[in-house]
Amino acid sequence: MTEVLEPFVTAARDGGADFAALPTPTTPAEWLERARLVRRILEVDAAERDAAGATPYDEVAVLKRSGLVTLLGPVAEGGGGQEWPLAYRVTREVAAGDGSIGQLLGYHYLWFWAARLVGTPEQIEAVETQATAEQWFFGGAVNPRDDDVVIHDEGDELVYHGKKSFSTGSNVSDVTVLEGVVSGTETHVFAIVPSKQEGIVYHDDWDNIGQRLTESGGVTIDGVRVPWAAAAGFRDKVYQPRVYNTLNVPVIQLVFVNFYLGIARGALDTAAEYTRTTTRPWLHGGQERATDEPYIVDGYGDLTAKLWAAEALADAVADEQQEIHRDPDALTEQARGEHEVRVAAVKAVATNVALAASNAIFELTGARATRASLGFDRFWRNVRTHSLHDPVAYKRREVGRFVLTGELPQPTWYS
Structure with missing residues (x-):
């Protein structure tokens, strides 16, 4: 800057x-x-x-x-x-x-x-x-781990009723993406609706230790009306599926990867500035400056090398995904599965790097860096909170099964 x-x-x-x-x-x-x-x-x-x-x-x-x-x-x-x-x-x-x-x-x-x-x-x-x-500005209330929102078909309109435990973006969004199942069927319907309306009540109950400003609390949906014409992907109430429709998980997982890596970069940059200006060398170490302490120099070098490697992998996988976006109708189940394996691999790496960096900065900045007013703990709290979205062990398992048996991950609504 x-x-x-x-x-x-x-x-x-x-x-x-x-x-x-x-x-x-x-x-x-x-x-x-x-x-x-x-x-x-x-x-x-x-x-x-x-x-x-x-x-x-x-x-x-x-x-x-x-x-x-x-x-x-x-x-x-x-x-x-x-x-x-x-x-x-x-x-x-x-x-x-x-x-x-x-x-x-x-x-x-x-x-x-x-x-x-x-x-x-x-x-x-x-x-x-x-x-x-x-x-x-978009928000979404589609958490598949909750019970499905029920949709009633009333001729020309669909009417949504239900609850979701998470609605990221709630109060700050202009529109919200809803998803539910038409009553008596297995038909899922996505629709974009105004966020501020009587039929949507945000609970404002997001009280987690990290990602505290994401407006991710619960929501009640009661009588939200959507014309059938706005039901995403439907013609005459019939949906025509494509393999590309299943790309939701690889895309959102790369979103996760990149804000985890961003948090890690923020943690390291913030800590490095503190080390340069405030951290004191250990009194028995023989160094005059913290920036000459061998363990501090090694720590920043190790964490930065791992972050750079994770960023490079994230960028490479994003470029691979862009080739899919350029020709959606050409996507095959095999190509989609192989891509999700690559996404799973970078998700596992990014999670580990971000957790390690946001934790290790305290060893590199010193005891005084734990002051609450500095808020350095927010980096770890943010990564730790969101990385529990889905167990990273299952991402590693997707990679391992592909390597050992060629098995591809099956598309799901969640992860």
Whole structure:
């Protein structure tokens, strides 16, 4: 970040800076620079905001004003016109500044793209056009581990009723993706609905130790009406499945990977600055500066090497996935399964690296770095909380079975 942008960083946190005054990004490199600017804005008071746990309205406003929300949207409507590999890297960069906001942005990209996952061509165009032009911020209430939301077919309309224990993005979202099963059938229906309506009640009960600003509490859905025409992927109430429809898990798992790696980068960068400026050498070590302590130098070198390797694998797998996105109808079950194995491998690596880095920073910064006001524990709390989403052992098992027997993971709704 150049010095000329420092005043902008401070002003942007208070809503007083206009991103429109900056050149509009057009290339992946320029969009990454924009993401780094957002990171700088978020990290200024990340510890304080984590402690407060307040609804991140201002942070989502920064994502909108910066243009990151419409990164995947059509250029004609003011979007970035970019692809998933860049969206993953942008998510990683934002998460380095604030893990919660990185998760919110990554999930937003997932749900923005969901029209392409299951929608008809007409629905895809309509959703992406309106979402981009109006800068919709997406949330989702589709946790498959809960009981299915029940949908009643009332002729021209579908009516959703049920509860979900998680609804990431709830209060800060403009629209929410719902998923349920039509009563008396096994037909699953996705739909995008306004987040603020009488039929949706957010419980505001997210009280976990990490990812505290993700608005991930429970939700009650009671009488939300959706026209059949808005049922994603349906024509005349009939759904035509494609192998591409099963790509939801590989995509969301790469979202996880990238905000885990972003949190790890944030932890290491924050700790390194503290080590350079504040950490004292051990009194019996014979060194005058903490930056000369052999165990500290070795620690940063080891963790950074592992993080760089994980980032490189994440980028390679994202590039492989983009080839699938470019020709969705060509995706075979074999190719989809082999890709999910690669995603499982990087998920296992990213989880281990992020947990190790966010824990080890305390050994590299010293006892005084445990002060609550610094909030260095938030990095570990954030990774630890979300990495329990699904057992990483099952990801390693997917890789092991493929290596030993050639068995491919079966598509599921969850993981």
